[in-house]
Amino acid sequence: MAVHEHSTAHMDCDNCPIRHRAVCARCESDELDALNAIKYYRTYDVGQTIIWSGDHMDFVASVVEGIATLSQTMEDGRTQMVGLLLPSDFVGRPGRDHAPYDVTATTQVTMCCFRKKAFEEMMLRTPHIGQRLLEMTLDELDAAREWMLLLGRKTAREKIASLLAIMARRDASLKPQGAAGQVVFDLPLTREAMADYLGLTLETVSRQISALRKSGVIQLEGKRHVVVPDIDRLLNETGDDADGGFFG
Amino acid sequence: MAVHEHSTAHMDCDNCPIRHRAVCARCESDELDALNAIKYYRTYDVGQTIIWSGDHMDFVASVVEGIATLSQTMEDGRTQMVGLLLPSDFVGRPGRDHAPYDVTATTQVTMCCFRKKAFEEMMLRTPHIGQRLLEMTLDELDAAREWMLLLGRKTAREKIASLLAIMARRDASLKPQGAAGQVVFDLPLTREAMADYLGLTLETVSRQISALRKSGVIQLEGKRHVVVPDIDRLLNETGDDADGGFFG
DNA sequence: CGCCCAATTTGATTTCGATCAAGGTCAATC
DNA sequence: GATTGACCTTGATCGAAATCAAATTGGGCG
Numbered sequence A, B: 001m002a003v004h005e006h007s008t009a010h011m012d013c014d015n016c017p018i019r020h021r022a023v024c025a026r027c028e029s030d031e032l033d034a035l036n037a038i039k040y041y042r043t044y045d046v047g048q049t050i051i052w053s054g055d056h057m058d059f060v061a062s063v064v065e066g067i068a069t070l071s072q073t074m075e076d077g078r079t080q081m082v083g084l085l086l087p088s089d090f091v092g093r094p095g096r097d098h099a100p101y102d103v104t105a106t107t108q109v110t111m112c113c114f115r116k117k118a119f120e121e122m123m124l125r126t127p128h129i130g131q132r133l134l135e136m137t138l139d140e141l142d143a144a145r146e147w148m149l150l151l152g153r154k155t156a157r158e159k160i161a162s163l164l165a166i167m168a169r170r171d172a173s174l175k176p177q178g179a180a181g182q183v184v185f186d187l188p189l190t191r192e193a194m195a196d197y198l199g200l201t202l203e204t205v206s207r208q209i210s211a212l213r214k215s216g217v218i219q220l221e222g223k224r225h226v227v228v229p230d231i232d233r234l235l236n237e238t239g240d241d242a243d244g245g246f247f248g
Numbered sequence C: 001c002g003c004c005c006a007a008t009t010t011g012a013t014t015t016c017g018a019t020c021a022a023g024g025t026c027a028a029t030c
Numbered sequence D: 001g002a003t004t005g006a007c008c009t010t011g012a013t014c015g016a017a018a019t020c021a022a023a024t025t026g027g028g029c030g
Helices: A002-011 A017-026 A029-037 A116-125 A127-153 A156-174 A191-198 A202-214 A231-236 B002-011 B017-026 B029-038 B116-125 B127-153 B156-174 B191-198 B202-214 B231-236
Strands: A039-044 A049-051 A059-065 A068-073 A079-085 A102-105 A109-115 A183-186 A219-221 A225-228 B039-044 B049-051 B059-065 B068-073 B079-085 B102-105 B109-115 B183-186 B219-221 B225-228
Touching (some): A068 B127, A079 A127, A079 A191, A116 A127, A127 B127, A156 A202, A191 A202, B029 B116, B068 B191, B079 B127, B127 B156, B156 B191, B156 B202, B156 B225, B191 B202
Antiparallel strands (some): A059 A109, A068 A079, A219 A225, B059 B109, B068 B079, B183 B225
């Protein structure tokens, strides 16, 4: 029975890293049952704010489907995106009860939520979960630092190319691509959201995308559908080390 | 005897968060002995590179004394600082064996190092350590995100004011200050290092510091010694929310 | 279908910070 | 006490991105 419950539970939350990777993977069904008992799902519409900065947060959550952003806004309205949440990413911090950032749904988003108190108790009993969370947090920190290099030192063109490369990489790992070196994907962000990601204005984003199109590095179909005929040409525009093994 | 050993060990590594906060605080001397058995100290001179990006790393470490920086450099030499390590900060990542960033000593630095393999085994046996590390990593992630807002959206003047406020805050928490609202400290960074922190050139850093001096927000004695006569005036220049409780 | 509105593109101009180029300061060393 | 060299300041100019201001596109809806 334990095995059967296990595989059922597996289906309904495929992307939840807490259960799926740290617990499920080891088939420890007691833990799984405990997690199932304290979790619930919520869905948010495009553009909906999931959490306001400063809000009391009594849950932690994991993105099951869709894309959400973390962002910070200054009094005068300047905003900077500081996190991009993709399926399997985790939000919320055990041991802190007010949200430090706005969390907004960029597409329709489904979250797998755990009541914070119960989750914290769970963590104490189950070292796997804490370890998995540490690993994920360290990955996020590495990503944040890469992002800092982009914000502080890259040109507008390099910023755009880097963002496109990130999107391309993500999608390339999901679906096998056609011709060698070709990658096709849809931008999940508006020009304004891209600007907030990159520390630019939306006009500059638009101009640089046009420039990359004109120089043949990318092709656009509509506003959001991107064809990258030769991924290496795009990578050459990012300013990053040429011989990265991302698409190798 | 256990008590005596405890307090001795306490003395020689006051700032090590792993032992001091996570283990020592609970007076669990078995754990303490185990940590003592796998640790060693190293000292680095001003300007010395502690770790090169890409190096094999067989240790993790904690800063005992001094200031070190994490930074990333692009092929053409553009450099962005991505971390500032102060006493009690941790470097290195369990489960990864190549360093992702350059680590450089900005002042003379003493590190308390633990052999990575032994440290990892220790973590498995001692949940406190992993929990403490998670907490520290989450704090670093928050700091990185604050820093992203600075890099992406603040003006040069706001960037300088923010950096000065960070330094002032750090020093104000160490020593009690004289007149109400007055803070005095020494800059531990060269103009170039400040520029790398802020995503500016050193000339812009110099000009903006001069501008803050001319407008009376700060006073300089020599190049590095800073007097902030009214901390609120400095905070008003940072662009951050006015009513932060840092110095309250 | 045609209207509407948000998203995007494009153009003209300005501005902030980068770049290039001298000087200045100060502590260490001969 | 002159010389050196690292660090810092200041000035002049340039240029990339911001800002201000219209168009244009295209999907959704009455």
